[in-house]
Amino acid sequence: MKINAIALMIMLTALSCGNDLKKHTIPEKENNNGIVEQGQEKLRYLALGDSYTIGESVDISLRYPVQIADSLEMRGYRMEEPRIIAVTGWTTSDLKAGIKAANPQGPYDLVSLLIGVNNQYRGMDINIYRKDFRELIDQSIYFAGNDAGRVIVLSIPDWGVTPYASGRDREKISDEIDQYNAINKEITVSKGVIWVDVTGISRLAGKDETLIAVDGLHPSVKMYTEWVRLAAPEIVKMLKED
Numbered sequence: 001m002k003i004n005a006i007a008l009m010i011m012l013t014a015l016s017c018g019n020d021l022k023k024h025t026i027p028e029k030e031n032n033n034g035i036v037e038q039g040q041e042k043l044r045y046l047a048l049g050d051s052y053t054i055g056e057s058v059d060i061s062l063r064y065p066v067q068i069a070d071s072l073e074m075r076g077y078r079m080e081e082p083r084i085i086a087v088t089g090w091t092t093s094d095l096k097a098g099i100k101a102a103n104p105q106g107p108y109d110l111v112s113l114l115i116g117v118n119n120q121y122r123g124m125d126i127n128i129y130r131k132d133f134r135e136l137i138d139q140s141i142y143f144a145g146n147d148a149g150r151v152i153v154l155s156i157p158d159w160g161v162t163p164y165a166s167g168r169d170r171e172k173i174s175d176e177i178d179q180y181n182a183i184n185k186e187i188t189v190s191k192g193v194i195w196v197d198v199t200g201i202s203r204l205a206g207k208d209e210t211l212i213a214v215d216g217l218h219p220s221v222k223m224y225t226e227w228v229r230l231a232a233p234e235i236v237k238m239l240k241e242d
Contacts (some may be wrong), residue, residue, distance in 0.1 A: 043109040043239070045069055045082040046143055048095060048136070050133045052114050053086035054095060055224070057201040057213035065112065066222040071232045077239065083108075092132030099139060113137060116180045120140060120173075121159075130183050148192040149238055152231060155181045155195065157202030157219065161219075163209075164217035168235030174203075194234050198227045205222055 002144045047053050055063020065082040073079050085102045086095065095115050104122035113136060144150035160173030161166060181199060184214065188195040201223060205211040211223040219227075 003135060010018050042078045043068075043072070044080050044107075045104070045110045045112075046108040047082050047086065047112045048099065048140060049086040049112075049114040050087050050090040050095065050118055051086070051088035051218060052117070052154075053084060053112075054088060056088045056218045057215040058221050058224065060217070061225065062221045064227050065191045065221075067224055067228045068110075068112070068231060068235065071192060071228055072235065072239075074238060075232075082234065084114050089118055090115070091122065091124065092116065092136060092143040094118075095136060096139075099136075104143060107147075108143050109239070111140045111144045112154065112231075113151065114156070116156045116184060117159060117177075120156070120176050120180050126179060128185070130187070134166045134187050137187055137193060141191065141193070144170055149241060150237060151193045152193075152224060152238070153184060153193055153195050153232065154186040154201045155184065155197045158199055159202075161203050161206035164215075169220055182228045184208060194238065196227075196231045197232065198236060201226045201230070212238055 005182070015217070044067070045065065047068075053063070053065060053101065055066075060066070063084075065084055069079040069082050083104060083211050085095070085098050085104065087098060090098065115136060116129055116133065119126075119132075138152075140151045141148050156177055158174050158177045160177065162171040164171060177199065179198075185195050201211075202219065207217075211226075212218070213220045213222055
């Protein structure tokens with residue numbers, strides 16, 4: 001009986017410790033400082049785009065969708081690895097075909113869209129962009145569970161300031177990028193989706209070469225980090241409205 005009593009005391013102590021452990025590993029969703037703590041299901045993030053989204057010429061762990069996910073993790077959100085559907089050189093038509101082939105299954109908690117630079121680069125009819133972009137943003141909303149409040153659009157960067165554009169008509173490139181961005185902003189806002197202007201940051205690369213990757217064309221990690229600095233607060237507000 002003496003041995004059984006000791007065993008019972010050990011078992012009760014273990015149960016008590018186990019209960020205390022559970023109290024610490026399942027915290028509240030949000031603390032008093034507004035930081036979301038661990039305990040909720042992992043959030044799903046779908047990133048759609050082209051070379052800017054796939055992160056051409058930077059480490060895959062530092063492309064902007066991954067930096068966004070890491071930024072949200074630092075704020076206490078649990079994130080799945082971002083699903084990225086993007087290829088260098090893709091136009092809006094290519095992205096539509098790529099989405100169809102990849103067949104992503106929503107709903108996603110966050111969807112980002114950045115597309116259009118290759119339409120401009122190839123001199124395509126801007127009305128094709130208008131039509132395709134409208135379809136792509138509708139798809140993005142669909143992937144977000146038909147919740148426009150879970151979609152974010154990034155503007156098209158201005159590659160005309162990069163070393164790659166040397167010898168080209170930089171002013172013409174800039175003007176055309178502005179025309180494309182006017183279209184995507186108009187459609188984005190009309191759909192009730194957040195639009196983040198990263199074009200201004202991209203133009204700083206004309207005087208700051210550290211914002212350009214080694215290929216002389218695409219953004220560096222530093223520029224992507226600046227994009228995330230602008231986008232992350234908007235995304236946090238979106239998630240808190242859930």
